[in-house]
Amino acid sequence: MDGYNIFIVLLAVYIAGLVAIGWYFNKKQKSVTDFWLAGRRIGPSALGFSAAASWLTAGGILAVIGYYMLQGMGSIWAFVAPNILALLIIALLVGKIKNLPAITQPELLEQRYGSAVRWPIALIITVVMILFAVADVTGFSLVLQVFYGVDPLYAAAIVAIAVSLYVTMGGLSAVVWTDVVQFAFLSIFTIAMAFAAVGTVADGGLNTPAISSSELFGNVSYDWWNPLSIGIPMVLIFVFAIIPGWITEQDPWQKVWAAKDAKSARLGMVFGSLMITVVFAACAVIAIAFNNIYPDIAGMGFPAGMAQAEPALLAFVSERFVSAPLIVALSAIGLAAASMSCADTFATSGASCISRDIFQRYIKPDATMKEMLVVNRISVLIIVLAATAGSFVIPNIIDAIHIATFIASASYFFPLMGGLYWKRATKEGAFAGMVVGFVVQVTLVSLDLIKTPPMAANYLESVHPALMSHGVIVGMGLSAIAFFGVSLMTKPSSRINLAPFFEEEAEELAHYEAREIDEKDPTYGAFLKNVDEKVAGERAHLQLNLRASGALSWHELVEKLKSSSPAWVTPTGLDSVYRLTHGDMLACVTVTRGSEERDIWLKAEPRLETVGRQKKELFTAYEELKKVLGQKGVNLDFY
Template identity: 55%
Template sequence: MDTNLLIGFGIVLAAYILILVAIGWYFNKKQRSVVDFWLAGRKLGAIPTGFATAASWITGGGILAVTAMYLLNGVGSIWFFAAPNVIALFLIGLLVTKIKSLPAITQPELLEQRYAGSIRGPVAIIITIVMIFFAAADISGLSLIFNVFFGIDPVWAAILIAVSVSVYVLLGGLSAVVWTDVIQYVLLAAITIFLAIAVIFAATDVSGLTMSQFLTTSQPSSWWNPFALGLPMVLIFCVAIMPGWISEQDQWQKVWATRDEKAARNGFFLGSFLMLLIFGISCCLLGLGLKFLYPDITDMMGAETALLRFITDNYGAPVIIAAALGLTAAAMSCTDTFATSGGSTISRDLYQRYIKPDATMKDLKVVNRVTVLIIIIGAVIVSFLPIDIIGFIHIATYIASAAYFFPLMGGLYWNRATKEGATVSLIVGGVAQISMVVIDLYMGATNGVYYLESLSPIMTGHGVIIGMSLSLISLVIVSLMTKKSSVYNLAPFFPKEAKKLERDEVSHVNENSEEYKAFQKVLQIEKSGERNQLQLDLKASAPLNWERFTDELKKSNEAWFSSTGRNNIYRLTHGDLLSCPVISRGENEQEIWISAEPRIDGTKIAHVEIFLAYQEIAALLKSMGIFTDFLEPKKKK
């Protein structure tokens, strides 16, 4: 170990982490609610969204692994990992209109809104497992980088990234994650592009060829064939990988965090391009140059360290430190995203939904931070399993594809899907896929081919095609055999169902009354893209029994509805759930928050609906011997 090199890197890394912590601290001061923590206040623009979506899927280990695949297999290996990444981000961009219209914070919450029933808990558990495996891939890759560059034991590398990421994510939530990801993408892109150019120039110097000659003649034409695997295998990999990535919780969370559909769509299209720049172009050039420079490399282990070998063979401390920092930034940019996303499912979908439905915002702020630590610690432990970097990512993706892709997408686009069908689909697909992964890991691989794949090409990817098929068949058959979902569950997802709920309530309110004028003075209004964020804060004269209060509220008027436990109760009067008033716990046991996010042209109606919601809440509490008053808007920090 070069002690001076390690000390130099430590100083640079410490300075870099301080910058990230400062960003986390800045956004911590702006937080008021869990929406601020988990969804950045729904105010993200296209540019930060684009950089964050790309950075959150570009790991340090992923750069090494993708480069290694190009080195060993040529451009055809793009279908193993790179192309599905790029295409998945682009496809999410095409789906943002549907995703953005639904006011969820997590996918399990979304599925409970669609199906009701008990599906939320199992989905939350599966997503937590998936996020831990994704984060483990980042930690595993960083351990390899630190071991080659500095001789650091993998345990210390894992601890380093865990502590670093925890600090700034715990402070700033998704806002900190997004803006640190922007910095991290710029850093990792600069380093990767620099190394790609350096490797190609080194290869041309050794070969004595011009740049154009090297690119066209240094490898056989088959190396450049993107379909060298054969079209059937290309289709198998796309079907196996892309569904899991399209339905990935962390990217949907970014859609919900954007200020409007345009920002979300353009952000994901930008992210797709930025991903292509690294995985599709830079890594390909790295693989091409390294294959010529190190013709002795024939196995994945050697190929994964080829880039690190090139750096240590050709450069001194400044470049090694810069490269290490860039690859560390890539690892952090993914780990923070998966920790935030996985943590949200534990705190909101397990703790608040099943353990403490009456948790206040103050309670959740504490739990949010604990759950992030749980994900990071879990990822550190899992990272020591004998699985390679891409192996971790593929296993997590296959479980997601087989378990909840069809319940999720079926719920969004097929109104006949039922909670029974979704639950059976989730269980059958998830159990089948996890079982096949266990079988493959137990039986091991021969010459890089796992046991199930050796039986048949259709079993490639730990049999994920079989797992997905079982999930789809289960969803369709069981749904057709069971009762159609309630109109209250279907309305936010399907316009035809929503028309059954529409009401004209504007004419029932006297906007010139003193009560309405007082209400207007304390209603908080903030423009966010194509919508306005409205919030009214109430204070009860005594602590509330939240369970009794919400139960009685739903009995008082059929418009009050919740498919997601007692933590969020909607006054559902039309299909745009974001525009409907929703009540939640405030900072303490006496505060009630009423909020809505109507489109700008529907803001007047939303004002009336929030006012009616306030009147109904006040009347109910008065009957219980509790009085309410408006809280003055809090000044933003």
């Protein structure tokens, strides 16, 4: 069996394992939260593996090694350091993020500002996720091209089919647990290659003079080790250009929401940053060895040498293990794992924006969970296909990642973070900040791509140093001016928009208490037997699945609920109806559509000390729902 057939067999086994994980979690899903947030039951270890795997692309690994070869430790600010620092900063923000009652960032921003901002942020996030996925498709295409001469379209097809199968079956649970497997493959591969590269230099393989490991590392110059060799101004520009976009990415926020408690989310992010550090350290060792094995590449300098430096690891594997096709195939699987672990995360985030924040919110508010999953599956394929097309326009791996990051930083850093911490932020300010930042940044990126010759320094950098990194500092600056300026000139947000983010506002708003319930009432006892209760960290998850005896008009049902009691509100549209009874909105009862046309789901996520009260609140909501439907001659049954 030749090397390519060995790879195909191993890949089939690997994908089958991922699909099996997706199938397993598909059987355990009973709610929207189960699909999009893994039931909020993810522990710190799995979360750490997933956070690390989601930010380590195959293309990213190849590019980081190339950067190390050409620029040494000074290059860490372009990718490595922001990866590590962003996860640590998110760990600090966990306390604010974790208890927000949302599944996606566009939904969160609608709660904060109103419906005017949900669709633009959903579209922007989808664009950003596609651009991030470009790096995965490009990296995996490069792997198959160098190893086996496979056309890039086949690489995209492999990623699209595999990811769409296990993600759309198992949701975020499948993403997280396949990420655990994928990070194991990636880290083992990277560390093994570090040993192989150093061993090759020590043995004098690939026509290099044999030197000991101590000589290899001892010969590295001080400038190579100096992380500030690019200069403090450049360091600051990279930090302010990249980190804001990465700490506001939707995918790590979804994983924070998916954690079983704040402590697990915080530990997971810290754990993820440590694991990323280990992999990047192995990349540095590989680069030091490669500078001895391929001295001509190191002498080409940056950026001219990146065309040869990025695929240097692939060339090494092909040359070093030419007589060991199994090792080459396993290397390809390791890099395929890196591609899929990121592509599944980006596809999940982007598809959730399309299916939940655009399709269900604006096109079909009464969409069932089954319909949403169909749209979600199609959306995953669209995102990967769009990323494939983008890979032919943006062939540079790190540039694709940077462009996505800069658009994110300029578009929604200020509206998102400002909304969390600044009460005076308004929907007009948020909309202005997003639109101005997005339009300016996309314009600057397009201008840079059109005007920059191949493998040359970016055009905007030659105009003025402040315009480096595709002018993102300008884009962010104009976004900030629009956000803060327009917010101060417009009417403050309403209390119902401020309630999920500032508890004192929620307490002022929520005066409606559950009616008194007799715990000995047999009706209440029968009700409790049908409530699915699970404990995850400091909260309990209460879920009640109901089926109507007749056809449902969701719009009419929601409007009648809202007119029956002022406690019922729809801060994010008709798809989710909250019974706002106290300041902790995550604990409030929420009514959503179920899987089928006649299914209705009620859920609440109270803190453990308030579970008893919230069970009564859930019963009150159930009784009010039953009364409203009873007026139309429709009964409710448990299932």
